[in-house]
Amino acid sequence: xxxxxxxxxxxxxxxxxxxxxxxxxxxxxxxxxxxxxxxxxxxxxxxxxxxxxxxxxxxxxxxxxxxxxxxxxxxxxxxxxxxxxxxxxxxxxxxxxxxxxxxxxxxxxxxxxxxxxxxxxxxxxxxxxxxxxxxxxxxxxxxxxxxxxxxxxxxxxxxxxxxxxxxxxxxxxxxxxxxxxxxxxxxxxxxxxxxxxxxxxxxxxxxxxxxxxxxxxxxxxxxxxxxxxxxxxxxxxxxxxxxxxxxxxxxxxxxxxxxxxxxxxxxxxxxxxxxxxxxxxxxxxxxxxxxxxxxxxxxxxxxxxxxxxxxxxxxxxxxxxxxxxxxxxxxxxxxxxxxxxxxxxxxxxxxxxxxxxxxxxxxxxxxxxxxxxxxxxxxxxxxxxxxxxxxxxxxxxxxxxxxxxxxxxxxxxxxxxxxxxxxxxxxxxxxxxxxxxxxxxxxxxxxxxxxxxxxxxxxxxxxxxxxxxxxxxxx
Amino acid sequence: xxxxxxxxxxxxxxxxxxxxxxxxxxxxxxxxxxxxxxxxxxxxxxxxxxxxxxxxxxxxxxxxxxxxxxxxxxxxxxxxxxxxxxxxxxxxxxxxxxxxxxxxxxxxxxxxxxxxxxxxxxxxxxxxxxxxxxxxxxxxxxxxxxxxxxxxxxxxxxxxxxxxxxxxxxxxxxxxxxxxxxxxxxxxxxxxxxxxxxxxxxxxxxxxx
Numbered sequence: 001x002x003x004x005x006x007x008x009x010x011x012x013x014x015x016x017x018x019x020x021x022x023x024x025x026x027x028x029x030x031x032x033x034x035x036x037x038x039x040x041x042x043x044x045x046x047x048x049x050x051x052x053x054x055x056x057x058x059x060x061x062x063x064x065x066x067x068x069x070x071x072x073x074x075x076x077x078x079x080x081x082x083x084x085x086x087x088x089x090x091x092x093x094x095x096x097x098x099x100x101x102x103x104x105x106x107x108x109x110x111x112x113x114x115x116x117x118x119x120x121x122x123x124x125x126x127x128x129x130x131x132x133x134x135x136x137x138x139x140x141x142x143x144x145x146x147x148x149x150x151x152x153x154x155x156x157x158x159x160x161x162x163x164x165x166x167x168x169x170x171x172x173x174x175x176x177x178x179x180x181x182x183x184x185x186x187x188x189x190x191x192x193x194x195x196x197x198x199x200x201x202x203x204x205x206x207x208x209x210x211x212x213x214x215x216x217x218x219x220x221x222x223x224x225x226x227x228x229x230x231x232x233x234x235x236x237x238x239x240x241x242x243x244x245x246x247x248x249x250x251x252x253x254x255x256x257x258x259x260x261x262x263x264x265x266x267x268x269x270x271x272x273x274x275x276x277x278x279x280x281x282x283x284x285x286x287x288x289x290x291x292x293x294x295x296x297x298x299x300x301x302x303x304x305x306x307x308x309x310x311x312x313x314x315x316x317x318x319x320x321x322x323x324x325x326x327x328x329x330x331x332x333x334x335x336x337x338x339x340x341x342x343x344x345x346x347x348x349x350x351x352x353x354x355x356x357x358x359x360x361x362x363x364x365x366x367x368x369x370x371x372x373x374x375x376x377x378x379x380x381x382x383x384x385x386x387x388x389x390x391x392x393x394x395x396x397x398x399x400x401x402x403x404x405x406x407x408x409x410x411x412x413x414x415x416x417x418x419x420x421x422x423x424x425x426x427x428x429x430x431x432x433x434x435x436x437x438x439x440x441x442x443x444x445x446x447x448x449x450x451x452x453x454x455x456x457x458x459x460x461x462x463x464x465x466x467x468x469x470x471x472x473x474x475x
Numbered sequence: 476x477x478x479x480x481x482x483x484x485x486x487x488x489x490x491x492x493x494x495x496x497x498x499x500x501x502x503x504x505x506x507x508x509x510x511x512x513x514x515x516x517x518x519x520x521x522x523x524x525x526x527x528x529x530x531x532x533x534x535x536x537x538x539x540x541x542x543x544x545x546x547x548x549x550x551x552x553x554x555x556x557x558x559x560x561x562x563x564x565x566x567x568x569x570x571x572x573x574x575x576x577x578x579x580x581x582x583x584x585x586x587x588x589x590x591x592x593x594x595x596x597x598x599x600x601x602x603x604x605x606x607x608x609x610x611x612x613x614x615x616x617x618x619x620x621x622x623x624x625x626x627x628x629x630x631x632x633x634x635x636x637x638x639x640x641x642x643x644x645x646x647x648x649x650x651x652x653x654x655x656x657x658x659x660x661x662x663x664x665x666x667x668x669x670x671x672x673x674x675x676x677x678x679x680x681x682x683x684x
Contacts, residue, residue: 141681151619194586
């Protein structure tokens with residue numbers, strides 16, 4: 001099934017590349033979304049069974065695949081009404097849409113992959129398709145961002161590849177099927193700890209480029225800034241999840257060895273530094289997209305802390321990453337509207353948003369509540385659980401540091417959000433010329449509603465799925 | 476035999492650190508491609524013949540000829556100055572490169588590497604970290620690409636160490652090489668060259684906070 005999916009999606013992507021007609025491109029996009037939904041449903045029916053040898057839909061893959069499908073639908077809808085007012089040439093539009101399809105396809109395959117090298121291949125493809133999206137505007141800024149993104153991601157993926165090779169060396173006289181995650185997890189206790197450590201460091205450092213943690217987070221920030229808003233919404237949510245998947249799979253292996261506490265320290269240090277960097281940059285950031293991108297760095301730091309702390313932290317990390325995906329993508333889609341109305345991303349030139357676009361302003365306010373993890377938001381629950389797990393791991397200093405930094409972040413975000421919503425903008429002639437219909441905001445409200453619902457009263461099957469995913473680490 | 480080839484490879488790293496012309500870098504890449512051809516030919520004897528032929532062809536055609544030629548074309552087309560323009564003196568580069576090679580050697584001696592794998596491990600690590608050092612210490616964008624290819628060569632050596640057991644990984648390394656080099660060079664450097672005339676990293680600092 002997955003092979004059929006890959007062939008179909010790549011064909012659609014190629015057709016979109018060459019297609020010049022608007023109607024055909026809409027039809028192809030709808031077809032792709034149907035195939036994507038079909039794949040998601042199908043993978044649920046074959047849970048934990050191998051699909052085409054190299055793929056296996058385990059609980060984590062199913063959760064993230066569903067999240068990807070849910071987020072990709074509004075991303076494609078926004079793409080239509082985002083791009084249509086702009087006079088892009090059909091060729092540029094075709095490249096954009098083809099790259100979007102390719103990105104979602106590669107992400108799905110990377111989530112589902114059961115072989116460490118196959119994951120790597122599809123992550124590589126996400127880099128290539130994402131860079132086509134960053135390049136969309138074709139001006140000096142987007143060229144700079146694309147160059148940095150390709151270069152940093154390529155180097156990071158070389159790191160991951162080195163890590164995979166080192167794992168291969170540690171296996172001794174093994175065959176390539178032994179690089180299946182299941183086999184690696186079984187063999188893990190017998191492997192030499194030196195090799196596991198060095199492989200873990202390389203693979204973790206490599207995947208941080210996607211995951212958005214220190215040391216490789218920088219390229220992602222520029223990419224989210226320069227990519228069109230719907231694509232940036234995907235970069236800041238589902239593309240970061242693929243980094244999480246890479247780290248999570250490695251964590252499955254490490255969790256069955258004696259280097260676990262050491263690896264937890266490595267991840268915790270990276271996470272704390274990420275939150276620190278997010279806090280520092282959020283205090284001075286002026287660009288609304290970069291502000292949201294740094295907020296993502298902070299949230300990924302929280303996720304990584306949950307992973308490092310263990311216990312209830314595993315559950316919290318997965319819940320947090322799901323809820324963050326919905327909240328952050330909704331906000332990025334909204335930024336597209338803001339850019340339409342104000343023609344700028346600079347926070348100091350955006351103001352009185354409530355006056356120009358009421359629905360969007362309400363969404364921005366709710367989004368603020370969500371990403372700062374205030375009580376009705378589901379992220380509050382997951383963050384509280386992460387703090388509990390850190391507390392239970394007796395890392396009091398780390399906990400206090402995180403709480404202080406999160407307070408700073410809430411203050412910085414609040415300052416900027418309320419500035420955009422309520423303070424008058426410096427007078428510029430053409431603000432508000434373009435009206436955004438409230439209908440375009442509906443899908444964003446749905447995403448935020450999911451954040452509240454899944455956090456506050458999660459349905460039982462969702463909790464069971466997350467528990468199954470946690471089982472992968474703890475059985 | 477392979478050990479000798481790998482030692483020559485390590486020596487090219489030292490030469491790389493003091494070379495001051497872009498064309499010298501390209502000649503060194505060609506030499507490295509030939510060395511990798513030799514290593515693959517001697518080492519991968521257990522691999523099936525089609526796969527081996529593919530890898531040998533890749534090392535000669537892509538690594539030794541195509542990529543250097545293509546970079547030469549890009550340099551000519553964008554009229555990039557032929558000096559490498561490092562941020563640090565060549566002498567310091569040489570010292571750092573020597574230290575990296577020494578550290579990689581010591582690490583391979585200390586670590587629990589199978590005896591046959593030690594030279595691969597040492598030279599591959601040295602190439603990767605030297606490549607990273609050259610990237611941060613050279614000014615031009617095109618030298619970044621050249622150093623990226625150098626890192627790829629290091630990864631290729633590492634993949635030789637598991638080549639007989641896991642040919643898939645060697646092929647993946649080749650794939651990475653072809654795919655990313657073509658992508659980086661073919662599509663992008665032309666665009667970067669069109670917009671950013673000097674090809675200098677200092678031009679790439681307009682996006683910041």
